Amino acid sequence: MIGFTCKVCNHRQHKTMSKLAYTKGVVIIRCDSCKNNHLIADNLGWFRDGKVNIEDLMRENNEVVQR
Numbered sequence: 001m002i003g004f005t006c007k008v009c010n011h012r013q014h015k016t017m018s019k020l021a022y023t024k025g026v027v028i029i030r031c032d033s034c035k036n037n038h039l040i041a042d043n044l045g046w047f048r049d050g051k052v053n054i055e056d057l058m059r060e061n062n063e064v065v066q067r
Contacts, residue, residue: 002029002040002054009034022053 003014011033017040021027026047027040041053055065 006031
């Protein structure tokens with residue numbers, strides 16, 4: 001389960017995903033409020049060269065990752 005706030009509309013939401021999808025696949029979550037898509041994990045290199053997940057993206061933006 002992941003909880004996050006959409007930076008477009010500030011809507012707080014919680015979603016579930018499988019561990020397999022997060023670690024080996026691509027996870028894109030759509031905001032319930034504004035319908036914006038959020039990249040959570042890309043282990044197949046569809047959107048960037050190499051693997052990336054939300055924790056890596058947050059660290060790039062100097063944001064705190066809570067587990």
